[in-house]
Amino acid sequence: MASIREIAREAGVSPATVSRAINNNPAVTPAMRSKILSVVNRSRYMPTVSRRETTNIAFAYTGEPSLGSPYDAALMLGMSDRMEQCGFDLMVIDLQRALMPHESYSQLFMRKGIRGCVLRTTTRTRHVCEQIAAEGFASIVLADRFDDAPVSYIYADSKNASRDAVEHLLGLGHRRIAIARNLVDDADHADRFAGYREALAAHNIEYDERLDFRLPASRDGGTQLIRRIAAMPQAPTAAYITDPESAAAAMVEAHRMGWQIPRDLSIVGFDDGELRYLTYPHMTAVCQDAREIGREAFECLQQLIGDTGKHTCIQRSLPTVLAVHGSTAIPRSGGPK
Amino acid sequence: MASIREIAREAGVSPATVSRAINNNPAVTPAMRSKILSVVNRSRYMPTVSRRETTNIAFAYTGEPSLGSPYDAALMLGMSDRMEQCGFDLMVIDLQRALMPHESYSQLFMRKGIRGCVLRTTTRTRHVCEQIAAEGFASIVLADRFDDAPVSYIYADSKNASRDAVEHLLGLGHRRIAIARNLVDDADHADRFAGYREALAAHNIEYDERLDFRLPASRDGGTQLIRRIAAMPQAPTAAYITDPESAAAAMVEAHRMGWQIPRDLSIVGFDDGELRYLTYPHMTAVCQDAREIGREAFECLQQLIGDTGKHTCIQRSLPTVLAVHGSTAIPRSGGPK
């Protein structure tokens, strides 16, 4: 296997010049560089040791990776929008798996040439985010909130838009409004529930736990919701479904039941992409722009990387908005069926 | 700034031992390692030069990145399924942007510690795939086919399933069957069209170019399709829509027109994920399992990385299947309306 010294000998230059040529150091003349590179390519040279390139930005999962979800895909897309011009590369890592025994997170990032990381977390692994922030490594958590620890985060606050959503339903005349929320109580779903409670309280409507559904945030959750509503003696006339796929699947299942939406059931869903336009009718939904969150995340990260040693802590809240489409209307007097 | 020799002096060991401890070389005893790491952490040591970690697998775009699309997201998910246990990390790069002047693709990959790459390409940038394969770098192209160049690829051949789809419609009694295909003529869409033609030919039905729609592979394409069909004097009774989002959007638009599916129009869509379960009725579709393609891709790549110098060329074709759901049925005598 060729070494840089052999290349240098063959090209008739010093090892230093070969190193510079390979690393596109502007000090070498174009003629010299192409002479050296031709020798390099001919000899199938491969460097073994080198100055570490630290130009990666990690998209890091602290717990179970949710890679492949439309939300994560949109986040990555947004990040790459902004990374284009900066010469950074995106790397996806699973921290739980990548961390070696006795290794600190900073060491892990160092080892992989990572300059900053966007963290995706779960309720069980929030301490990892705190640990990374405490080590002083440039990091920003998405879609979670840290009120008492100095952890940077970007958070799409869905409480206000959720309240708007329920107000919208109340304004249409609905009084029995169901909420379908995740089995897992993360900050996002807690917000949506809080918005729901606030809107009800503002209209002096008592919270009814029979209208509070805890379901998996998946297609299956939406299907189950409709079946359970169908079996109720006093069915709600509207539902706020706090997960995109659940909401779309609920609409499908409602159609299968022979219900008309919004006549028999008004549905407000949640959307972090464009799913609301793929349902019939188009879905009234609380929307967050995941791509924009990704863009924002990278910009914050860049600032954090710049401010080394300053221990800057960025905590930003982005708005979510209610987009009214065709899945909500005034209730029929009798409710479904 | 501390160097490895200073750490060594402070810990009372040799630089070699420090290096081994930092790199989690199993030769050092746990006691020794934690002693050294405590000195390392105390002194905020940061290595500058190191053995290059070449444990990255790239998800590389030769042309415009389509990051964020459900298909790409599912591919990545599949790849990461298999990468978990191998200690590889996934890196997303845009080759066009990352390549430096006078640099070969192998050099680029070398520089970024990439051992193998999965290539996503466009018709205009296929030559990049050929170039990378010619350089002998471990690479595999997804969703494209190279018949005359020694380029490894994994391809989901949708011709047979497309023929099955049209046969299915013919079997139901349809005779005027539209096809909606992409404006861009890539291998995938060419296959689907070929399957369509074959099925028609087998039943002695003449190809009618008025039933051949070239539309953008997007929501908008599906919407346009339905509007154009609605305006036709002799509308088709069924349509094969070769793109997932177009197909879903077409179903929505059909509902908006007041049509019933499948009564007024049978639709066979395409699905590379789970979208067919989010339409009402569930969509009969030609399905490819993008996640499985991603898994397969990583396994092939692993083999290619293993066979250095052998110039192995893997060309695999995966089947796609027709999944019959509720969006197809026997035609009403009169066609839509």
Added chain:
DNA sequence: ACAGTTTATGCAACTGTTTCATAAAGCCTA
């Protein structure tokens, strides 16, 4: 208890990078 085996560590050689000195080349002015 002793010979044989294993293994943790250091030495020294090695790889690639970078600073600094320097020779060559360019560039004004006279």
Added chain:
DNA sequence: TAGGCTTTATGAAACAGTTGCATAAACTGT
């Protein structure tokens, strides 16, 4: 065209981190 000044491409040498090999220390099995 010469002479001084600046710029710059290159090499020598120092430097950073890694690793093959030798070896001393710690086990292991009679």
